[in-house]
Amino acid sequence: xxxxxxxxGVVGQGLxxxxxxxxxxxxxxxxxxxxxxxxxxxxxxxxFLSDGLKIAGLLEAARSGSFVDYPEQAxxxxxxxxxxxxxxxxxxxxxxxxxxxxxxxxxxxxICHQALDAGLHLVxxxxxxxxxxxxxxxxxxxxxxxxxxxxxxxxxxxxxxQLAEEALAGCAITSARGILNGTxxxxxxxxxxxxxxxxxxxxxxxxxxxxxDPTGDVEGWDAAGKVIILANALYGxxxxxxxxxxxxxTQISADDMAAAKAAGERYKLIAQxxxxxxxxxxxxxPLSDPLASVAGAANAITLETDLLGDVTLIGxxxxxxxxxxxxxxxxxxVQRNRGR
Amino acid sequence: xxxxxxxxGVVGQGLxxxxxxxxxxxxxxxxxxxxxxxxxxxxxxxxFLSDGLKIAGLLEAARSGSFVDYPEQAxxxxxxxxxxxxxxxxxxxxxxxxxxxxxxxxxxxxICHQALDAGLHLVxxxxxxxxxxxxxxxxxxxxxxxxxxxxxxxxxxxxxxQLAEEALAGCAITSARGILNGTxxxxxxxxxxxxxxxxxxxxxxxxxxxxxDPTGDVEGWDAAGKVIILANALYGxxxxxxxxxxxxxTQISADDMAAAKAAGERYKLIAQxxxxxxxxxxxxxPLSDPLASVAGAANAITLETDLLGDVTLIGxxxxxxxxxxxxxxxxxxVQRNRGR
Numbered sequence: 001x002x003x004x005x006x007x008x009g010v011v012g013q014g015l016x017x018x019x020x021x022x023x024x025x026x027x028x029x030x031x032x033x034x035x036x037x038x039x040x041x042x043x044x045x046x047x048f049l050s051d052g053l054k055i056a057g058l059l060e061a062a063r064s065g066s067f068v069d070y071p072e073q074a075x076x077x078x079x080x081x082x083x084x085x086x087x088x089x090x091x092x093x094x095x096x097x098x099x100x101x102x103x104x105x106x107x108x109x110x111i112c113h114q115a116l117d118a119g120l121h122l123v124x125x126x127x128x129x130x131x132x133x134x135x136x137x138x139x140x141x142x143x144x145x146x147x148x149x150x151x152x153x154x155x156x157x158x159x160x161x162q163l164a165e166e167a168l169a170g171c172a173i174t175s176a177r178g179i180l181n182g183t184x185x186x187x188x189x190x191x192x193x194x195x196x197x198x199x200x201x202x203x204x205x206x207x208x209x210x211x212x213d214p215t216g217d218v219e220g221w222d223a224a225g226k227v228i229i230l231a232n233a234l235y236g237x238x239x240x241x242x243x244x245x246x247x248x249x250t251q252i253s254a255d256d257m258a259a260a261k262a263a264g265e266r267y268k269l270i271a272q273x274x275x276x277x278x279x280x281x282x283x284x285x286p287l288s289d290p291l292a293s294v295a296g297a298a299n300a301i302t303l304e305t306d307l308l309g310d311v312t313l314i315g316x317x318x319x320x321x322x323x324x325x326x327x328x329x330x331x332x333x334v335q336r337n338r339g340r
Numbered sequence: 341x342x343x344x345x346x347x348x349g350v351v352g353q354g355l356x357x358x359x360x361x362x363x364x365x366x367x368x369x370x371x372x373x374x375x376x377x378x379x380x381x382x383x384x385x386x387x388f389l390s391d392g393l394k395i396a397g398l399l400e401a402a403r404s405g406s407f408v409d410y411p412e413q414a415x416x417x418x419x420x421x422x423x424x425x426x427x428x429x430x431x432x433x434x435x436x437x438x439x440x441x442x443x444x445x446x447x448x449x450x451i452c453h454q455a456l457d458a459g460l461h462l463v464x465x466x467x468x469x470x471x472x473x474x475x476x477x478x479x480x481x482x483x484x485x486x487x488x489x490x491x492x493x494x495x496x497x498x499x500x501x502q503l504a505e506e507a508l509a510g511c512a513i514t515s516a517r518g519i520l521n522g523t524x525x526x527x528x529x530x531x532x533x534x535x536x537x538x539x540x541x542x543x544x545x546x547x548x549x550x551x552x553d554p555t556g557d558v559e560g561w562d563a564a565g566k567v568i569i570l571a572n573a574l575y576g577x578x579x580x581x582x583x584x585x586x587x588x589x590t591q592i593s594a595d596d597m598a599a600a601k602a603a604g605e606r607y608k609l610i611a612q613x614x615x616x617x618x619x620x621x622x623x624x625x626p627l628s629d630p631l632a633s634v635a636g637a638a639n640a641i642t643l644e645t646d647l648l649g650d651v652t653l654i655g656x657x658x659x660x661x662x663x664x665x666x667x668x669x670x671x672x673x674v675q676r677n678r679g680r
Contacts, residue, residue: 025512030510163503166506167499169370172365290634293627293628293632307662308661308665311498312654312655313652315650316651325511329509336677
């Protein structure tokens, strides 16, 4: 399976490490082998070699900050754009892992459409295209008889989409509600332990959970993007961000936390998608709710189903190998489902 | 897809209801349609019609306690054995839902082998054959290029096996530990609320969770059968019941419960499967463990993985539609994976 990678940050490097470290086991147990034939980045440059780039060289050059340091090889081409790499026609799958833009989804969205037009399977960690243009991408993938997968966009490698779309295929899912942003869950856990909002934020930033500008996390927009993805995928909805009722955790005071505790409840930032719409809101949950016990940076989702009642999945929501493994899981599924 | 059902108790009737109620949706959304062409029971008789039995008639006759009441139809054959039905050669899948026997797995085990020999896919809710003869059944299914699936044997329709075997296919699973017996979890929850062991047992029996002879549940043997299945499926182990360290909840006193509570912990009957072996034991878990918050008759499992850390799945562990939906999920997977 020949891969074009768009983006080679934490997730891309995690994927490369996994492909390097698991090559033998994946070949033996799953009959799977993959080559990275192209990598496009915004800051490090681009590399293309239709026979397959060397993973060790990629990782080393990425650490140095520039693909200039990637060693020369016969046939190696530097500086090709994503469009040019797609046009070569050697790749099977485009893996879109560039930074999420929830306003325009560009430039990733155009690249995704080009990849589908060229008959490539599409695997995304980038939430933008899935949140903003799901139905067009889905329709194009179906018309081209290729697969579009996006496990990494919700709860990293914790297999939310596979659970909802395949394992629970016989059930109707009537609601999905979860803790889909690890940064705010970490902060709420710390605030329960007595920290103020500002202290919890500073700690989350020190640990690398929250960015310097934490708006996307603390005001609920990161989780909102995931609500859109879930609503589109589970219900065939065509929601946009403007359709959601979104608030974050910035208004929660120490007094609020204390009141919840006194009532035997716990604040959680709950992202919810139902056939009728979606929301992201800080809610007080009773401790008997499985979501209430999800602490720290973990993520979780409860799917309400017709036949099975509630099914809850708890796991990592971020991380290098955790998100890289979502891409691997999608690539394995692409292989399993080929030719269906 | 033509089905032979072995057993038509709660699970079989649940499956039949689901196939009846979801026929249109399954056809439209998944391209799936199934016919029940044969049903074999120990107490109600047997029915076979290669054009497909009427589900309404089956359910009505089952309620009356005997298939004698199933209406006559052209071509209907009464009294055929499972072997005779398999020999007709009309079925695609044998669904084994007869009562579990963890000592010999018979008579189900022979029927399973006959079905695989005849090239039928095999779907099981009966734990016996999977727990006692996994490697032979698996090898035979592979040789015959048919599928063997057993989602219903662990946590009913909560998709444990799909999670472990497909969704997490890229990860190595290093341990599985869970609450795999709902009866004992219900009892422990009630004992935490102040009931004695005897009172909790009486209540579980009154609610139909525990059988008149509760030994299989309270001494851990039901959970142990599931540990064997997990060990076989996840690690290719060839464990037998004798290899496991099994104890139940019968020794837990009110003082033990109080001591756990005072220490901020909770007793749970934890079933564990690792590459090195397995156990079923009542353990005190800290409240921060996601398994600690699983209350009542629910089941849960935590899979420890190399790439993703811990992934926890919480859901139903029993029930008519809950277990019937596991069979449906396996049948959908059989259809998805056909011809791979």
